[in-house]
Amino acid sequence: MRNLDKLQEPAVLEEYSAQWLQDYVENPGSSNKKYKYRHPDIKKQLKDETGFKCVYCESKIGHNTPGDIEHKVPSSRDIELHFFWENLTIACTAVRGIFESCKIIP
Numbered sequence: 078m079r080n081l082d083k084l085q086e087p088a089v090l091e092e093y094s095a096q097w098l099q100d101y102v103e104n105p106g107s108s109n110k111k112y113k114y115r116h117p118d119i120k121k122q123l124k125d126e127t128g129f130k131c132v133y134c135e136s137k138i139g140h141n142t143p144g145d146i147e148h149k150v151p152s153s154r155d156i157e158l159h160f161f162w163e164n165l166t167i168a169c170t171a172v173r174g175i176f177e178s179c180k181i182i183p
């Protein structure tokens with residue numbers, strides 16, 4: 078994984094992350110609540126941060142691979158980090174399988 082300087086936390090995340098986390102913890106089965114981090118402002122900031130490249134393999138994130146938001150520490154390991162800005166990045170894992178090798182972190 079590349080080392081990148083974090084850009085500023087998007088305002089929407091700063092404002093709602095605590096509420097989103099509470100909603101998600103109370104309704105862990107709700108994909109609507111789970112994927113709040115897919116907000117366009119958050120995704121845009123993460124793309125800017127990585128230079129529109131997969132954080133693992135540096136493939137260009139564009140129309141072929143829209144990019145998936147990744148948790149550096151998986152939410153299964155620490156749910157508190159599910160909406161934590163420092164824990165979010167972006168990878169080409171939208172096409173899981175093909176890019177599964179991207180997921181192997183040294």
Ligand SMILES: [Zn+2]
Binds near residue numbers: 131176
């Ligand atoms: Zn990749």
